[in-house]
Amino acid sequence: MSAIQLNIPNELDRFLPDIVKRNYGKWKERKFHGPGIIEHVSETGERVFTVKAALPPNARVSVDTLEKFADIADKLGVGALRITIAGNVEFITDSLEKALKIREELEKLGFPVGGWGGALWGINTCTAFLTCQIAVIDAPSIGKALGDALKPYFTGEEKLPAKLRVFISGCPSGCAGGTAIDIAIVGMWGAPPKIREEVLPLCMPPPKALAKIPESQVFLVQVCPTGALTLRREGEKIKLVLVGEKCINCGRCKDNCDAFDYDPKDVGAAILIGGKMANTGVGPRLARVLIPWIPANPPRYDEIIAVVKKVVDVWKKHGRPGERLADFVERIGWAKFVELVGAPKMAAQYLWWPDAARTYLTYRARGEVIFKGFRDAP
Amino acid sequence: MAAPPNLPPPDKLLEMAEQYLKELEKGPWPSHVAEIRKTGYPLHVYGVGLVARKSPWGPSAVKAKRLTGVLARIARDWVPKGGEEVHFRVFHTPGRFLPTSYLRGIIKVAREYGIGLVEVVGQTGAMVINVRSKEVGDAMIEALRQVGTDVGGSGDAIRELNTCVGPALCEFALYDTLKWFTEFRKDKKIHDAIAVPGFPYKFKIKFSGCPMDCGRANRADLGFIGTWKGAPEVDQELLRKKIEAGEVDPNDLVSKCAGGAISWDAEKKELKIDGSRCKKCMYCIRKAYPAIKPGKERRVAVVVGGGSKGRYGPKLGWFVGYLKPDEVQKGIELVFKVIEPWDKEAQAKVRVGDYILMTGLYQFIEKTGIQLEDTPKLVEKLPDNVPYRVLPEEERKKYAQFAEELRRAVGI
Numbered sequence: 151m152s153a154i155q156l157n158i159p160n161e162l163d164r165f166l167p168d169i170v171k172r173n174y175g176k177w178k179e180r181k182f183h184g185p186g187i188i189e190h191v192s193e194t195g196e197r198v199f200t201v202k203a204a205l206p207p208n209a210r211v212s213v214d215t216l217e218k219f220a221d222i223a224d225k226l227g228v229g230a231l232r233i234t235i236a237g238n239v240e241f242i243t244d245s246l247e248k249a250l251k252i253r254e255e256l257e258k259l260g261f262p263v264g265g266w267g268g269a270l271w272g273i274n275t276c277t278a279f280l281t282c283q284i285a286v287i288d289a290p291s292i293g294k295a296l297g298d299a300l301k302p303y304f305t306g307e308e309k310l311p312a313k314l315r316v317f318i319s320g321c322p323s324g325c326a327g328g329t330a331i332d333i334a335i336v337g338m339w340g341a342p343p344k345i346r347e348e349v350l351p352l353c354m355p356p357p358k359a360l361a362k363i364p365e366s367q368v369f370l371v372q373v374c375p376t377g378a379l380t381l382r383r384e385g386e387k388i389k390l391v392l393v394g395e396k397c398i399n400c401g402r403c404k405d406n407c408d409a410f411d412y413d414p415k416d417v418g419a420a421i422l423i424g425g426k427m428a429n430t431g432v433g434p435r436l437a438r439v440l441i442p443w444i445p446a447n448p449p450r451y452d453e454i455i456a457v458v459k460k461v462v463d464v465w466k467k468h469g470r471p472g473e474r475l476a477d478f479v480e481r482i483g484w485a486k487f488v489e490l491v492g493a494p495k496m497a498a499q500y501l502w503w504p505d506a507a508r509t510y511l512t513y514r515a516r517g518e519v520i521f522k523g524f525r526d527a528p
Numbered sequence: 529m530a531a532p533p534n535l536p537p538p539d540k541l542l543e544m545a546e547q548y549l550k551e552l553e554k555g556p557w558p559s560h561v562a563e564i565r566k567t568g569y570p571l572h573v574y575g576v577g578l579v580a581r582k583s584p585w586g587p588s589a590v591k592a593k594r595l596t597g598v599l600a601r602i603a604r605d606w607v608p609k610g611g612e613e614v615h616f617r618v619f620h621t622p623g624r625f626l627p628t629s630y631l632r633g634i635i636k637v638a639r640e641y642g643i644g645l646v647e648v649v650g651q652t653g654a655m656v657i658n659v660r661s662k663e664v665g666d667a668m669i670e671a672l673r674q675v676g677t678d679v680g681g682s683g684d685a686i687r688e689l690n691t692c693v694g695p696a697l698c699e700f701a702l703y704d705t706l707k708w709f710t711e712f713r714k715d716k717k718i719h720d721a722i723a724v725p726g727f728p729y730k731f732k733i734k735f736s737g738c739p740m741d742c743g744r745a746n747r748a749d750l751g752f753i754g755t756w757k758g759a760p761e762v763d764q765e766l767l768r769k770k771i772e773a774g775e776v777d778p779n780d781l782v783s784k785c786a787g788g789a790i791s792w793d794a795e796k797k798e799l800k801i802d803g804s805r806c807k808k809c810m811y812c813i814r815k816a817y818p819a820i821k822p823g824k825e826r827r828v829a830v831v832v833g834g835g836s837k838g839r840y841g842p843k844l845g846w847f848v849g850y851l852k853p854d855e856v857q858k859g860i861e862l863v864f865k866v867i868e869p870w871d872k873e874a875q876a877k878v879r880v881g882d883y884i885l886m887t888g889l890y891q892f893i894e895k896t897g898i899q900l901e902d903t904p905k906l907v908e909k910l911p912d913n914v915p916y917r918v919l920p921e922e923e924r925k926k927y928a929q930f931a932e933e934l935r936r937a938v939g940i
Binding site: 156158161162164166167174177179180206207208212213215216217219224231232242260261262284285286287288290293294295297301323325326327328329330375405408411413417427428431432433434436446449450524527 | 532551563579613620626628646676677680697707714720723739743811818829840842
């Protein structure tokens with residue numbers, strides 16, 4: 151392996167602000183000052199205030215805005231800001247007055263401040279139609295529409311029992327961060343893909359080689375997890391056949407070859423509920439499919455927003471304080487939850503699906519013998 | 529992809545696209561369209577995609593002296609006026625702290641060689657910067673190097689590492705995630721594996737300071753999560769003060785404990801935690817810090833095989849053992865131990881997690897030679913669900929010996 155010399159930023163000293171460097175690893179307390187402002191108290195007696203604001207979906211920011219952020223950080227902060235994985239921006243400062251001023255400035259620029267404690271913590275979306283070639287639905291515009299609808303939950307005007315995070319992925323690849331999240335919205339083809347014969351040769355071995363190798367060695371056939379794609383040979387002719395009933399819309403063939411096409415009228419989104427990463431409550435788990443397909447109509451996506459709002463309402467009404475959506479669903483049971491949301495018919499399909507099979511987003515094995523997480527490790 | 533059916537004529541299409549985009553600029557949430565309008569991004573392509581309900585981008589390539597981190601797209605032929613989009617994955621700083629001097633450097637580069645659009649955090653944890661055209665790629669990489677960062681981390685290589693904020697801003701961090709992060713990146717072998725793609729699929733490494741897992745390490749191919757052994761430490765004096773001040777409700781701690789490990793002695797005013805039942809859910813610690821602190825015996829739990837893409841869909845990682853908080857080097861060695869059998873045996877586009885599902889966790893541990901504290905042993909291989917089998921002679925001898933020992937112990 152030849153080495154390519156990269157110049158990676160990895161000096162801690164250079165990137166941490168002085169106040170953080172002085173108190174590195176010495177924090178002992180935290181306090182909240184309204185939505186979006188958190189105070190960390192150190193053993194040395196110093197205080198650091200962090201102000202968190204939402205960025206546009208996909209965290210796409212113009213340099214003009216970034217420059218304004220840098221100005222705010224220089225004027226009111228400690229000359230540094232921080233980006234979080236949820237696509238939020240955090241400003242660091244040393245007094246509450248300055249923090250409040252930062253909040254004012256950010257709100258003037260149109261970036262709502264909030265997102266700690268029992269609130270919406272941020273909406274993460276993949277790039278979808280902004281750059282991606284395999285996206286099925288456009289995630290950033292759903293993120294925007296959903297943000298408009300859920301903003302009161304972010305800024306603390308309306309309270310939630312616990313943390314809520316939403317991921318929106320344009321296709322089942324789940325680039326926005328997988329399905330281990332409270333509410334995941336995932337783009338779905340709806341119907342099995344169509345094969346565009348004229349593009350297919352670009353993804354296949356050359357005809358002479360193809361005639362010699364066994365079917366199972368063809369990459370596109372290998373890639374399909376359920377065996378829905380098969381290669382048929384009729385004398386000299388070779389044809390890639392897709393068995394629609396076996397297809398689970400996982401999109402792996404499309405990841406690897408541009409020849410797989412879909413019809414926009416079939417396209418929709420799946421909504422998955424009750425995953426999380428933290429070890430609190432019932433521990434880390436993947437989300438479950440609540441609604442396998444729902445139409446996704448740009449630019450406002452009313453159907454998706456209605457479902458998400460309904461789920462949030464149910465959780466808000468019946469959840470105990472501090473109980474995350476996953477814990478809540480675990481406590482009352484999936485069937486009861488589905489009934490409360492009012493979607494028993496939609497979800498029923500997933501109850502008779504064999505657990506050992508891969509439903510298009512979740513692999514489950516019945517009675518797993520090997521323990522999964524570090525949670526119950528010896 | 530082919531043009532979707534019933535697409536309106538080009539003029540009408542562009543007009544509709546504009547309407548959709550305007551709609552997305554309304555509302556209280558920050559709008560990506562409003563941001564992108566300030567830049568040189570070909571917004572009409574995005575709008576046309578929204579109208580057509582189909583991604584308007586097709587594959588393209590860019591000529592740059594880099595193997596990873598460089599991506600290019602070109603608009604499909606049915607998009608009127610066309611357009612292209614080139615972007616680089618740029619390494620983020622430790623903990624994603626951006627000092628303004630550094631940020632201004634990035635802004636300057638993005639203005640000069642790019643279209644002025646930055647995705648401040650991409651889903652791999654890297655920063656994504658759009659490039660003006662395919663020609664200025666190398667110049668931009670040079671400029672970024674001057675600022676002090678570089679391009680990389682895409683394709684079948686180790687992707688940009690990811691960490692929670694750790695001890696820099698969080699009191700719960702149980703090991704120095706940022707130090708581990710920088711040590712990993714400084715390592716020559718990992719550095720090379722980031723630059724040169726050569727594995728079956730992507731490989732992600734993430735660090736989380738505590739079991740709350742803000743770094744989302746449980747979903748990485750190789751995740752490191754801070755934890756401790758035994759019970760959390762309780763400072764009874766401080767806890768009593770907190771309870772008297774009404775900050776902490778002991779009954780709440782008892783009822784919400786995930787493992788049922790906490791008991792509250794109301795007479796003595798003492799809180800007891802049973803270490804063997806503690807599930808490390810952090811609830812009591814979060815509520816009563818610093819009166820209840822994580823135990824002194826700190827460990828880093830190693831999880832392997834999480835991820836959302838791949839043959840068998842999304843999964844969480846499997847626990848394979850503990851490291852000590854100062855064993856960074858062992859962690860780095862572990863990366864290549866995990867990669868080795870997977871790289872040798874797995875088919876293309878199969879992630880470590882899928883490979884583990886195929887081989888079985890215990891076989892995987894055997895193959896990689898992972899030997900850590902509390903690495904799961906072959907308990908599962910006991911044939912408890914097979915009632916009969918032929919035992920080899922040594923095994924029969926062992927059982928005979930066992931019976932003999934028992935006989936002596938019982939005294940028959």
